[in-house]
Amino acid sequence: METMPQSHQLMLNQHQQSATDADESLNDFLAAVEKRAWQMAWLATHNRDDALDAVQDSMLAFVKKYADKPAAERRPLFYRILSNRLRDYGRRQTTRKRWVSAWFSWFDEDQQAQVDWEPPDVHGELPEQALNNQHMLEATEALLRSLPSRQREAFLLREWEGLDVARTATAMGVTPGSVKTHYFRAIQKLRTALEDFR
Amino acid sequence: MKTPSTPKPASQKAHADAGFIKLTEQLDRAVDELDLSTQLALQRARQHALRSAGQSRSQTQSRAWWAGGGLATAAAALLLAIVLIPGSQNGLPTNISAMGTPTSGIPAMGMVADADNGASISDLALLAEDEFLLLDEELEFYAWLEEELDSTI
Secondary structure (H helix, E strand, O other), rough: OOOOEEEEHHHHHOOOOHHHHHHHHHHHHHHHHHHHHHHHHHHHOOOOHHHHHHHHHHHHHHHHHHOOHHHHHHHHHHHHHHHHHHHHHHHHHHHHHHHHHHHHHOOOOHHHHHOOOOOOOOOOOHHHHHHHHHHHHHHHHHHHOOOOOOHHHHHHHHHHOOHHHHHHHHHHHHHHHHHHHHHHHHHHHHHHHHHHHH | OOOOOOOOOHHHHHHHHHHHHHHHHHHHHHOOOOHHHHHHHHHHHHHHHHHHHHHHHHHHHHHHHHHHHHHHHHHHHHHHHHHHHHHHOOOOOOOOOHOOOOOOHHHHHHHHHOOHHHHHHHHHHHHHHHHHHHHHHHHHHHHHHHHHHHHOO
């Protein structure tokens, strides 16, 4: 059997090494964003499977399109894809709800919500403490969910994810001015709501 | 109609901004305490995405190899054609002798004519047909007519 020349073997090894490095870098990046991305998707969909689908689709699209992008540009681009997925999801849900409510006026959303609900994962906390924490988390989620999707997105990307205005604009696919407007409206509403909590 | 919002005192604003920190802390806690099944599902999704990235990369490489190989083969075939086929060097038709053109002064054409003898015989048969003779007469007539017109002008 013919053996590969040493120079070819060296090139092949170098290529495999660079591919492995790229995979490791991508793996690290996706591992760093996946949980937060899921949380954002969960806030937008309120459905575990749909949130997972949105994150998985975003990961697939990201590695196909932007795998070669430098690390600094990755985060806004990933959230851009996720944002588009969630907006498509929102549109589909609106259409579906319109049809469902038109054909089945007896459709009960409370019943549906009961099916989706899962008991909280308490991680060894005392039941009372877990209940308090769970209530706090549910209140937080309800508060954020009460915002319009674009305002929630602007708030989460700016305040939680720590992106600046320009990167948030890239992630949301809007102008920086539009980001400022959405963010300002979001914090106005949240301030009012938090005052009511007091 | 919207009522104008009254400006809030600074202490209330500060309290609300501290509330934002609490909100984000709650979200961090939610992420830290994500249930195991969701974590595993996310891990699987990530691995699936990375695998598909690897596959698309290897497909791109193999496509590049095939394109390169095809190009090299085509270039080699072209080179071979130029070296081995003498007539193609001049870019002349190989059956030019059959058109009644004298080839004695051009040795390469004579060689081509010899090499393509079979094709020349069939071309001669075509030239001997009545239709071709009629066409030849018509061509002579049009040439004469053109000369006549030129001389009258």
